[in-house]
Amino acid sequence: MNQPLLHHKFPELVSRLPYVRLGTAPTPVRRLDGLGSRNRLWLKDESVFGDGGWGGNKVRKLEWILPDVLARKSRRIITVGGLGTNWGLATALYAKRFGIGTALALIDQPVDDHVRAQLERLRRSGATLHLTRNKARTVACAPWLMLRHTRGGRLPYYLPPGGSSPVGALGYVEAGLEIAAQVEAGDIPEPAHVVAAVGSGGTAAGLLLGLRLAGLRTGVVAVVVNDTLPLGPREIRDLAGRTETLLRRRGAKLGDIDLTSGKLTVTREYLGPGYGYATAEGRAAQRVGLEHGIPLDPVYTAKAFAGLLEIDAKTLVDDGPIVMLDTFGPRPD
Ligand SMILES: Cc1ncc(COP(=O)(O)O)c(C=O)c1O
Numbered sequence: 307m308n309q310p311l312l313h314h315k316f317p318e319l320v321s322r323l324p325y326v327r328l329g330t331a332p333t334p335v336r337r338l339d340g341l342g343s344r345n346r347l348w349l350k351d352e353s354v355f356g357d358g359g360w361g362g363n364k365v366r367k368l369e370w371i372l373p374d375v376l377a378r379k380s381r382r383i384i385t386v387g388g389l390g391t392n393w394g395l396a397t398a399l400y401a402k403r404f405g406i407g408t409a410l411a412l413i414d415q416p417v418d419d420h421v422r423a424q425l426e427r428l429r430r431s432g433a434t435l436h437l438t439r440n441k442a443r444t445v446a447c448a449p450w451l452m453l454r455h456t457r458g459g460r461l462p463y464y465l466p467p468g469g470s471s472p473v474g475a476l477g478y479v480e481a482g483l484e485i486a487a488q489v490e491a492g493d494i495p496e497p498a499h500v501v502a503a504v505g506s507g508g509t510a511a512g513l514l515l516g517l518r519l520a521g522l523r524t525g526v527v528a529v530v531v532n533d534t535l536p537l538g539p540r541e542i543r544d545l546a547g548r549t550e551t552l553l554r555r556r557g558a559k560l561g562d563i564d565l566t567s568g569k570l571t572v573t574r575e576y577l578g579p580g581y582g583y584a585t586a587e588g589r590a591a592q593r594v595g596l597e598h599g600i601p602l603d604p605v606y607t608a609k610a611f612a613g614l615l616e617i618d619a620k621t622l623v624d625d626g627p628i629v630m631l632d633t634f635g636p637r638p639d
Contacts, residue, residue, distance in 0.1 A: 310369070311483040312476065315519070316558040323476075323556045324373035328400060329355035329365050332484045335494045335629070341598055342618040348494055348629040349600065350485065355635065356396075362635025363509050364396035366477030367469040372404050374473050375463045382455050384409045385465040386444060388582060389437075390421035390605070391428070392635070393468050393506075398433035408433040409455045409462065411444045413534070415582035420604065441534065467535065468506025472552040475512035475545055479553075482516015485629070489522070498626025499569070501527040501617070503610035503633060505581075507537050511545035513631075514570060518563050525569025527628075529613040531606050532581040539572045575616075576609040587612040600632060607634040 308327050313320045333355050338347040356365035375383060383401055387394040389412050398408040410433050415421060428435060436451060438444040455462040465471060489496045500517070504510050510528040517524045530537050546565050554560060578585035588608035595602040595611055602608040614630045 310480050311487060312480050315483060316553070316560075318557045318559060319553070323370070323553075324377055326369055326373050328357055328369050329361065331355070331480075332488055333481075335488055338598060338630075341594070342615065343621075344618070346625075346627045347614065347618060348497070348627055350481075350494075350500075350629050350631050352481070352631055352633045353635050357400075360635050361396050361400070362392070363477070363631070363633035364393050364469065364635065365400065366481060367474035367508060368396065368400045368477075369480075370473050370476040371465065371469055371471070372401060372406065375401070375406055376404060378463060380460055380463040381405060382407045382409065382457055382460075382462040383465055384411070384451060384455050384462040385469065386411045386413065386467045388413055388415035388421075389417065390415060390424040390582070392424070392606075394433065395424065395427055395431055396635070397465070397469065398428070398431035402432055407455075409436065409451065410434070411436045411438040411447065411451060413441060413444060414439050418584075421582070466506065468508055470506035470508030470511070470545060472545065472549040475508040475515070475549040476552075478509045478512025479516035479519065479549060480512075481631075482513045482518075482522075483520050485517065485524070486520030486522050494629065495627045496522060497524045497629040499525045499527050499571075499617075500629045500631060501529060501610055501614045502631040503606040504528045504530045504537055504542070504572070505532045505606055506535060507542050507545050509631070509633060510570075511542045511549060514542065514565065514568050515546040515549050515563070518565060518568050519560065525571065527613065527617060528570065528572045529576050529610040530572060530574045531577055531609045533574075533577060534581050537572070539570050542570060542572065573613060576613045578609070581605070585609065585612070587616075591615060601634070602632075603634045607632055
């Protein structure tokens, strides 16, 4: 289906909220047989979302962001990430197809083989790279960067880290509606919780809103993997609220939504020493993942998977099915 569920549910948005299909939906769901204590673990494989099957959760955000850039007549995006940013790479490669250039301000993170290889891909992507090193320098350079990338009198389209603007979060509002459709179709039981890695918050915030819009009671377990941004329940709910406001401003008749009613569990237990540092629990989770045919990356999904396994084993959340969102997308080489 080429129409997003969001347009299907709120037809009044069709002409007011542009969208471009970049991935194949719905993404597959499967029970993780033989894993966990009570056979209640499921996986929604976001890793295959994207043209040619790569990109993961970033591509869902870009489906709403890229048409917004074009609608604003901008031809250049500027965004921020770590040296190994998955987000920056996906943006550069997908934006290029629409004639949109990308500039990336890159902040230091621990450099290992995984990050080195990613930097090489970023160099080849055609994006302009600015090694701004840390948050303070990035903020200080921001006015210069905006001017440097102004084209034809138009400022570049600024995207916060991870594309977690309200427009970007719409990608996971859509995924929340998709989960509800999969429940309705009998592909999965209604989840008690969905577990996701949180790097900049757009995925968790979009999900929270999408699940509420779909009328599910499902809670969100947000496994924070980034300590360079404030990412508590307040920030995630705030972004979900700003996304709701965006939908209302574009004319969606949403009815009453109480975002505070949704269960949102935010945990920093699996972060380890900080963003980009592998952890022993993450490595153990990667091994378990591989045994079940799930490749996990050390920065995001291994930590979320470690959270999933422990939450299940220790019964840290109430009973019922738990769905892990596998947001890791393989990269083009
Ligand atoms: C593989 C992977 N999973 C999860 C995330 C986190 O998503 P968000 O930034 O929306 O919190 C990212 C962010 O880049 C990612 O690359």
